[in-house]
Amino acid sequence: MAGRLKAPTGRYGGKTAEERQAERRRRFLDAALQLFGDTPGFRNTTVAALSEAAGLSTRQFYEEFRTLEDVLAALHLQVNEWAEQAVVAAVAEADTLPLPERAAAIFRAYAANVTGDPRRIRITFVEIIGVSPRMEEQRLARRAGWVELVCAEAGAAVARGEAAPRDYRLPATAFIGAVNGLLHDWSSGWVDASLDEVVEELVRQLLAILRPVGWEG
Template sequence: MAGRITPAEGRYGGRTADERRAERRERFLQAGLDLFGSRDGPGYRAAKVADVSRAAGLSTRQFYEEFRTLEDLLAELHLYVNDAAERAVLATLPQVEHLDDPIERYTRLFRAYAAGITADPRHTRIAFVEIIGVSPRLDRQRLDRRARWIDFLCEQGAAAAARGEIAPGDFRVTATAFIGAVNGLMHDWAVGWVDATLDEIVEELLQMLLARIHTISA
Protein backbone atom coordinates (compact mmCIF):
# COMPACT_ATOMS: atom_id res chain seq x y z
CA MET A 1 0.00 0.00 0.00
CA ALA A 2 1.38 3.37 -0.98
CA GLY A 3 2.61 5.41 1.95
CA ARG A 4 2.56 2.48 4.34
CA ILE A 5 5.29 2.57 7.01
CA THR A 6 6.68 -0.86 7.81
CA PRO A 7 7.63 -1.76 11.40
CA ALA A 8 11.32 -1.83 10.41
CA GLU A 9 11.17 1.77 9.23
CA GLY A 10 8.66 3.33 11.59
CA ARG A 11 7.56 2.89 15.18
CA TYR A 12 6.85 -0.45 16.78
CA GLY A 13 5.72 -0.57 20.39
CA GLY A 14 6.27 3.19 20.62
CA ARG A 15 9.95 2.97 19.58
CA THR A 16 11.71 3.70 16.32
CA ALA A 17 13.88 1.16 14.53
CA ASP A 18 17.00 3.05 15.65
CA GLU A 19 15.83 2.97 19.25
CA ARG A 20 15.17 -0.76 19.09
CA ARG A 21 18.56 -1.40 17.56
CA ALA A 22 20.28 0.72 20.21
CA GLU A 23 18.49 -1.32 22.87
CA ARG A 24 19.62 -4.59 21.29
CA ARG A 25 23.19 -3.39 21.10
CA GLU A 26 23.09 -2.34 24.75
CA ARG A 27 21.78 -5.78 25.71
CA PHE A 28 24.66 -7.45 23.88
CA LEU A 29 27.14 -5.12 25.59
CA GLN A 30 25.71 -5.90 29.01
CA ALA A 31 25.80 -9.63 28.24
CA GLY A 32 29.43 -9.34 27.11
CA LEU A 33 30.27 -7.39 30.24
CA ASP A 34 28.79 -10.18 32.37
CA LEU A 35 30.35 -13.09 30.48
CA PHE A 36 33.77 -11.56 29.85
CA GLY A 37 34.16 -9.52 33.02
CA SER A 38 32.48 -11.38 35.88
CA ARG A 39 34.64 -13.60 38.06
CA ASP A 40 32.15 -16.45 37.65
CA GLY A 41 31.78 -15.90 33.90
CA PRO A 42 33.60 -17.95 31.26
CA GLY A 43 35.74 -14.99 30.15
CA TYR A 44 36.24 -13.81 26.60
CA ARG A 45 38.30 -16.79 25.41
CA ALA A 46 35.76 -19.40 26.51
CA ALA A 47 32.60 -17.52 25.55
CA LYS A 48 30.70 -18.20 22.32
CA VAL A 49 28.39 -16.03 20.27
CA ALA A 50 25.54 -18.31 21.31
CA ASP A 51 26.39 -17.69 24.98
CA VAL A 52 26.30 -13.93 24.55
CA SER A 53 23.07 -14.09 22.55
CA ARG A 54 21.41 -16.29 25.14
CA ALA A 55 22.52 -14.01 27.99
CA ALA A 56 21.19 -11.00 26.06
CA GLY A 57 17.88 -12.76 25.36
CA LEU A 58 18.43 -12.28 21.64
CA SER A 59 19.32 -14.41 18.64
CA THR A 60 22.70 -15.05 17.07
CA ARG A 61 21.33 -13.47 13.89
CA GLN A 62 20.72 -10.28 15.82
CA PHE A 63 24.26 -10.48 17.24
CA TYR A 64 25.73 -10.53 13.74
CA GLU A 65 23.60 -7.56 12.79
CA GLU A 66 25.51 -5.58 15.44
CA PHE A 67 29.00 -7.13 15.53
CA ARG A 68 31.11 -9.09 13.08
CA THR A 69 32.85 -11.15 15.79
CA LEU A 70 33.12 -11.55 19.55
CA GLU A 71 36.39 -9.64 19.27
CA ASP A 72 34.44 -6.62 18.04
CA LEU A 73 32.26 -6.83 21.14
CA LEU A 74 35.30 -7.05 23.41
CA ALA A 75 36.93 -4.12 21.61
CA GLU A 76 33.87 -1.95 22.19
CA LEU A 77 33.69 -2.95 25.84
CA HIS A 78 37.36 -2.12 26.32
CA LEU A 79 36.80 1.37 24.93
CA TYR A 80 33.66 1.72 27.03
CA VAL A 81 35.40 1.00 30.35
CA ASN A 82 38.35 3.25 29.48
CA ASP A 83 35.97 6.03 28.52
CA ALA A 84 34.26 5.70 31.90
CA ALA A 85 37.58 6.15 33.71
CA GLU A 86 38.54 9.04 31.45
CA ARG A 87 35.26 10.82 32.12
CA ALA A 88 35.83 10.46 35.87
CA VAL A 89 39.27 12.08 35.59
CA LEU A 90 38.16 14.88 33.29
CA ALA A 91 35.22 15.65 35.58
CA THR A 92 37.67 16.02 38.48
CA LEU A 93 40.23 18.11 36.60
CA PRO A 94 38.39 21.48 36.86
CA GLN A 95 38.03 20.89 40.61
CA VAL A 96 41.79 20.55 41.18
CA GLU A 97 43.39 22.86 38.63
CA HIS A 98 43.41 25.73 41.14
CA LEU A 99 45.28 23.72 43.81
CA ASP A 100 48.81 24.91 44.53
CA ASP A 101 49.97 21.55 45.85
CA PRO A 102 50.80 19.07 43.05
CA ILE A 103 50.64 16.21 45.56
CA GLU A 104 47.02 16.97 46.38
CA ARG A 105 46.17 17.49 42.73
CA TYR A 106 47.67 14.17 41.60
CA THR A 107 46.09 12.39 44.57
CA ARG A 108 42.60 13.48 43.65
CA LEU A 109 43.12 12.81 39.94
CA PHE A 110 44.43 9.31 40.50
CA ARG A 111 41.69 8.48 42.96
CA ALA A 112 39.16 9.62 40.37
CA TYR A 113 40.78 7.31 37.81
CA ALA A 114 40.87 4.39 40.24
CA ALA A 115 37.21 4.92 41.16
CA GLY A 116 36.25 5.08 37.49
CA ILE A 117 38.08 1.95 36.44
CA THR A 118 37.17 -0.19 39.49
CA ALA A 119 33.63 0.95 40.36
CA ASP A 120 32.41 -2.13 38.52
CA PRO A 121 34.69 -5.20 38.97
CA ARG A 122 33.75 -6.31 35.47
CA HIS A 123 35.31 -3.13 34.09
CA THR A 124 38.56 -3.89 35.90
CA ARG A 125 38.81 -7.38 34.46
CA ILE A 126 38.09 -6.28 30.91
CA ALA A 127 40.53 -3.35 31.09
CA PHE A 128 43.44 -5.28 32.61
CA VAL A 129 42.92 -8.98 31.93
CA GLU A 130 40.57 -10.00 29.12
CA ILE A 131 42.07 -7.59 26.58
CA ILE A 132 45.61 -8.94 26.94
CA GLY A 133 47.03 -10.96 24.05
CA VAL A 134 43.79 -11.37 22.12
CA SER A 135 45.05 -10.12 18.76
CA PRO A 136 47.46 -7.57 17.23
CA ARG A 137 44.47 -5.31 16.62
CA LEU A 138 43.43 -5.27 20.28
CA ASP A 139 47.04 -4.96 21.39
CA ARG A 140 47.23 -1.76 19.36
CA GLN A 141 43.97 -0.51 20.85
CA ARG A 142 45.22 -1.27 24.37
CA LEU A 143 48.54 0.47 23.76
CA ASP A 144 46.79 3.45 22.19
CA ARG A 145 44.75 3.88 25.35
CA ARG A 146 47.86 3.53 27.50
CA ALA A 147 49.51 6.22 25.39
CA ARG A 148 46.59 8.57 26.07
CA TRP A 149 47.07 8.18 29.82
CA ILE A 150 50.82 8.70 29.45
CA ASP A 151 50.19 11.88 27.47
CA PHE A 152 47.77 13.07 30.15
CA LEU A 153 50.35 12.59 32.90
CA CYS A 154 52.98 14.37 30.82
CA GLU A 155 50.62 17.30 30.27
CA GLN A 156 49.96 17.52 33.99
CA GLY A 157 53.68 17.42 34.71
CA ALA A 158 54.42 20.14 32.17
CA ALA A 159 51.66 22.31 33.66
CA ALA A 160 53.05 21.84 37.18
CA ALA A 161 56.54 22.73 35.95
CA ALA A 162 55.21 25.86 34.24
CA ARG A 163 53.72 26.93 37.57
CA GLY A 164 57.05 26.38 39.30
CA GLU A 165 55.74 23.52 41.43
CA ILE A 166 58.20 20.93 40.14
CA ALA A 167 61.43 21.01 38.19
CA PRO A 168 60.99 21.14 34.41
CA GLY A 169 61.95 18.11 32.39
CA ASP A 170 60.79 15.24 30.24
CA PHE A 171 58.15 13.37 32.23
CA ARG A 172 57.54 10.63 29.68
CA VAL A 173 59.75 7.99 31.30
CA THR A 174 58.13 8.58 34.68
CA ALA A 175 54.62 8.54 33.18
CA THR A 176 55.31 5.39 31.17
CA ALA A 177 56.77 3.58 34.18
CA PHE A 178 53.79 4.50 36.33
CA ILE A 179 51.17 3.47 33.77
CA GLY A 180 53.05 0.20 33.32
CA ALA A 181 52.90 -0.36 37.08
CA VAL A 182 49.17 0.36 37.11
CA ASN A 183 48.50 -2.15 34.34
CA GLY A 184 50.77 -4.82 35.82
CA LEU A 185 49.54 -4.60 39.40
CA MET A 186 45.87 -4.30 38.46
CA HIS A 187 46.20 -7.36 36.21
CA ASP A 188 47.82 -9.46 38.92
CA TRP A 189 45.27 -8.33 41.51
CA ALA A 190 42.30 -8.99 39.21
CA VAL A 191 43.40 -12.58 38.47
CA GLY A 192 44.09 -13.29 42.15
CA TRP A 193 47.89 -13.34 42.10
CA VAL A 194 48.10 -10.52 44.65
CA ASP A 195 46.40 -10.95 48.01
CA ALA A 196 45.27 -7.44 48.82
CA THR A 197 42.14 -5.34 49.02
CA LEU A 198 41.30 -2.87 46.30
CA ASP A 199 42.00 -0.02 48.71
CA GLU A 200 45.48 -1.42 49.37
CA ILE A 201 46.18 -1.71 45.64
CA VAL A 202 45.04 1.87 44.98
CA GLU A 203 47.05 3.19 47.92
CA GLU A 204 50.21 1.37 46.80
CA LEU A 205 49.97 2.80 43.29
CA LEU A 206 49.20 6.26 44.63
CA GLN A 207 52.22 6.20 46.92
CA MET A 208 54.44 5.21 43.99
CA LEU A 209 53.20 8.20 42.02
CA LEU A 210 53.44 10.65 44.90
CA ALA A 211 56.94 9.51 45.84
CA ARG A 212 58.12 10.28 42.33
CA ILE A 213 56.38 13.66 42.29
CA HIS A 214 57.95 14.50 45.65
CA THR A 215 61.39 13.67 44.24
CA ILE A 216 60.84 15.88 41.19
CA SER A 217 59.51 18.77 43.28
CA ALA A 218 62.26 18.59 45.92
Protein backbone atom coordinates in the same frame (compact mmCIF):
# COMPACT_ATOMS: atom_id res chain seq x y z
CA MET B 1 30.90 -13.38 7.44
CA ALA B 2 31.50 -10.59 4.96
CA GLY B 3 29.61 -7.97 6.97
CA ARG B 4 26.77 -7.27 9.31
CA LEU B 5 23.21 -8.07 8.37
CA LYS B 6 21.12 -5.05 7.51
CA ALA B 7 19.11 -3.80 10.48
CA PRO B 8 15.44 -2.87 10.02
CA THR B 9 14.58 0.78 9.60
CA GLY B 10 11.58 2.91 10.54
CA ARG B 11 9.74 3.56 13.81
CA TYR B 12 8.43 0.65 15.86
CA GLY B 13 7.07 0.58 19.41
CA GLY B 14 7.56 4.33 19.72
CA LYS B 15 11.30 4.07 19.02
CA THR B 16 13.29 4.97 15.94
CA ALA B 17 15.55 2.44 14.24
CA GLU B 18 18.55 4.24 15.69
CA GLU B 19 17.12 4.05 19.22
CA ARG B 20 16.38 0.35 18.86
CA GLN B 21 19.86 -0.28 17.52
CA ALA B 22 21.44 1.61 20.42
CA GLU B 23 19.37 -0.42 22.90
CA ARG B 24 20.36 -3.72 21.27
CA ARG B 25 24.00 -2.73 21.30
CA ARG B 26 23.79 -1.78 24.98
CA ARG B 27 22.18 -5.12 25.83
CA PHE B 28 24.91 -7.03 24.00
CA LEU B 29 27.62 -5.03 25.79
CA ASP B 30 25.93 -5.51 29.17
CA ALA B 31 25.81 -9.25 28.55
CA ALA B 32 29.43 -9.25 27.38
CA LEU B 33 30.54 -7.45 30.53
CA GLN B 34 29.05 -10.29 32.54
CA LEU B 35 30.22 -13.20 30.38
CA PHE B 36 33.64 -11.86 29.35
CA GLY B 37 34.36 -10.21 32.69
CA ASP B 38 33.31 -13.15 34.85
CA THR B 39 32.40 -16.66 33.75
CA PRO B 40 33.04 -18.18 31.25
CA GLY B 41 35.32 -15.42 29.89
CA PHE B 42 35.77 -14.14 26.35
CA ARG B 43 37.48 -17.22 24.93
CA ASN B 44 34.78 -19.57 26.16
CA THR B 45 31.77 -17.49 25.13
CA THR B 46 29.83 -18.22 21.94
CA VAL B 47 27.65 -15.92 19.87
CA ALA B 48 24.65 -18.02 20.86
CA ALA B 49 25.46 -17.75 24.58
CA LEU B 50 25.99 -14.00 24.38
CA SER B 51 22.76 -13.52 22.45
CA GLU B 52 20.83 -15.60 24.96
CA ALA B 53 22.29 -13.61 27.87
CA ALA B 54 21.30 -10.39 26.13
CA GLY B 55 17.80 -11.68 25.50
CA LEU B 56 18.29 -11.22 21.76
CA SER B 57 18.75 -13.45 18.71
CA THR B 58 21.92 -14.37 16.87
CA ARG B 59 20.50 -12.57 13.85
CA GLN B 60 20.32 -9.40 15.92
CA PHE B 61 23.91 -10.01 17.00
CA TYR B 62 25.08 -10.00 13.39
CA GLU B 63 23.10 -6.82 12.76
CA GLU B 64 25.37 -5.11 15.32
CA PHE B 65 28.71 -6.97 15.19
CA ARG B 66 30.71 -9.18 12.88
CA THR B 67 32.53 -11.23 15.54
CA LEU B 68 32.80 -11.64 19.30
CA GLU B 69 36.14 -9.84 19.05
CA ASP B 70 34.24 -6.77 17.83
CA VAL B 71 32.19 -6.96 21.03
CA LEU B 72 35.31 -7.25 23.17
CA ALA B 73 36.86 -4.27 21.37
CA ALA B 74 33.76 -2.14 21.97
CA LEU B 75 33.54 -3.23 25.61
CA HIS B 76 37.22 -2.49 26.25
CA LEU B 77 36.76 1.02 24.87
CA GLN B 78 33.62 1.48 26.98
CA VAL B 79 35.38 0.45 30.20
CA ASN B 80 38.22 2.85 29.43
CA GLU B 81 35.73 5.61 28.65
CA TRP B 82 34.04 5.16 32.04
CA ALA B 83 37.40 5.48 33.77
CA GLU B 84 38.37 8.48 31.67
CA GLN B 85 35.11 10.24 32.49
CA ALA B 86 35.77 9.71 36.21
CA VAL B 87 39.30 11.10 35.87
CA VAL B 88 38.23 14.14 33.83
CA ALA B 89 35.62 14.97 36.46
CA ALA B 90 38.21 14.59 39.23
CA VAL B 91 40.68 16.82 37.35
CA ALA B 92 38.08 19.57 37.13
CA GLU B 93 37.09 19.28 40.80
CA ALA B 94 40.73 19.27 41.99
CA ASP B 95 41.81 22.17 39.78
CA THR B 96 42.77 24.50 42.65
CA LEU B 97 44.33 21.91 44.97
CA PRO B 98 48.09 21.68 45.60
CA LEU B 99 49.87 18.97 43.59
CA PRO B 100 49.90 16.18 46.23
CA GLU B 101 46.19 16.55 46.99
CA ARG B 102 45.36 16.95 43.31
CA ALA B 103 47.25 13.78 42.33
CA ALA B 104 45.60 11.83 45.16
CA ALA B 105 42.11 12.97 44.13
CA ILE B 106 42.68 12.05 40.49
CA PHE B 107 44.09 8.59 41.18
CA ARG B 108 41.50 7.86 43.82
CA ALA B 109 38.80 8.58 41.23
CA TYR B 110 40.51 6.35 38.65
CA ALA B 111 41.11 3.48 41.06
CA ALA B 112 37.58 3.63 42.45
CA ASN B 113 36.09 3.48 38.97
CA VAL B 114 38.29 0.65 37.69
CA THR B 115 38.16 -1.50 40.82
CA GLY B 116 34.51 -0.81 41.66
CA ASP B 117 33.48 -3.65 39.35
CA PRO B 118 35.85 -6.68 39.16
CA ARG B 119 34.52 -7.43 35.68
CA ARG B 120 35.96 -4.14 34.39
CA ILE B 121 39.39 -5.07 35.74
CA ARG B 122 39.23 -8.44 34.00
CA ILE B 123 38.27 -6.85 30.69
CA THR B 124 41.05 -4.25 30.95
CA PHE B 125 43.91 -6.37 32.28
CA VAL B 126 43.14 -10.01 31.45
CA GLU B 127 40.65 -10.82 28.69
CA ILE B 128 42.10 -8.44 26.10
CA ILE B 129 45.64 -9.80 26.40
CA GLY B 130 46.84 -12.04 23.56
CA VAL B 131 43.57 -12.05 21.62
CA SER B 132 44.91 -10.68 18.33
CA PRO B 133 47.29 -8.06 16.91
CA ARG B 134 44.29 -5.78 16.44
CA MET B 135 43.33 -5.97 20.09
CA GLU B 136 46.92 -5.49 21.19
CA GLU B 137 47.08 -2.36 19.05
CA GLN B 138 43.91 -1.07 20.68
CA ARG B 139 45.19 -1.87 24.17
CA LEU B 140 48.45 0.01 23.54
CA ALA B 141 46.56 2.91 21.98
CA ARG B 142 44.44 3.27 25.10
CA ARG B 143 47.55 3.04 27.27
CA ALA B 144 49.09 5.80 25.15
CA GLY B 145 46.03 7.91 25.89
CA TRP B 146 46.61 7.53 29.63
CA VAL B 147 50.29 8.41 29.13
CA GLU B 148 49.22 11.58 27.35
CA LEU B 149 46.94 12.46 30.25
CA VAL B 150 49.78 12.06 32.77
CA CYS B 151 52.09 14.13 30.56
CA ALA B 152 49.45 16.87 30.30
CA GLU B 153 49.02 16.96 34.09
CA ALA B 154 52.79 17.01 34.55
CA GLY B 155 53.11 19.87 32.08
CA ALA B 156 50.45 21.83 33.96
CA ALA B 157 52.30 21.21 37.23
CA VAL B 158 55.55 22.44 35.65
CA ALA B 159 53.80 25.60 34.48
CA ARG B 160 52.59 26.21 38.04
CA GLY B 161 56.11 25.71 39.39
CA GLU B 162 55.09 22.52 41.21
CA ALA B 163 57.18 20.04 39.21
CA ALA B 164 60.61 19.80 37.61
CA PRO B 165 60.81 20.71 33.91
CA ARG B 166 61.64 17.60 31.83
CA ASP B 167 60.36 15.31 29.10
CA TYR B 168 57.79 13.20 30.94
CA ARG B 169 56.89 10.73 28.21
CA LEU B 170 59.21 7.92 29.34
CA PRO B 171 58.52 8.22 33.08
CA ALA B 172 54.79 8.57 32.38
CA THR B 173 54.86 5.35 30.35
CA ALA B 174 56.67 3.55 33.17
CA PHE B 175 54.23 4.94 35.71
CA ILE B 176 51.15 3.80 33.78
CA GLY B 177 52.70 0.32 33.65
CA ALA B 178 53.06 0.44 37.44
CA VAL B 179 49.46 1.59 37.84
CA ASN B 180 48.12 -1.24 35.68
CA GLY B 181 50.29 -3.88 37.32
CA LEU B 182 49.59 -2.85 40.89
CA LEU B 183 45.82 -2.50 40.42
CA HIS B 184 45.65 -5.87 38.67
CA ASP B 185 47.64 -7.59 41.42
CA TRP B 186 45.61 -5.88 44.15
CA SER B 187 42.32 -6.90 42.56
CA SER B 188 43.58 -10.48 42.25
CA GLY B 189 44.34 -10.62 45.98
CA TRP B 190 48.11 -10.72 45.53
CA VAL B 191 48.67 -7.42 47.35
CA ASP B 192 47.76 -7.27 51.04
CA ALA B 193 46.69 -3.62 51.24
CA SER B 194 43.60 -1.47 51.16
CA LEU B 195 42.69 0.46 48.03
CA ASP B 196 43.58 3.69 49.84
CA GLU B 197 47.05 2.30 50.57
CA VAL B 198 47.45 1.34 46.91
CA VAL B 199 46.45 4.83 45.80
CA GLU B 200 48.80 6.42 48.34
CA GLU B 201 51.69 4.34 47.02
CA LEU B 202 50.94 5.32 43.43
CA VAL B 203 50.75 8.98 44.41
CA ARG B 204 54.12 8.72 46.18
CA GLN B 205 55.65 7.23 43.04
CA LEU B 206 54.15 9.96 40.86
CA LEU B 207 55.35 12.74 43.14
CA ALA B 208 58.85 11.21 43.14
CA ILE B 209 58.80 11.45 39.34
CA LEU B 210 57.52 15.02 39.32
CA ARG B 211 59.75 16.18 42.16
CA PRO B 212 63.04 14.25 41.99
CA VAL B 213 65.59 14.43 44.77
CA GLY B 214 67.55 17.67 44.55
CA TRP B 215 64.87 19.65 42.74
CA GLU B 216 63.61 22.77 44.43
CA GLY B 217 60.51 24.50 43.13
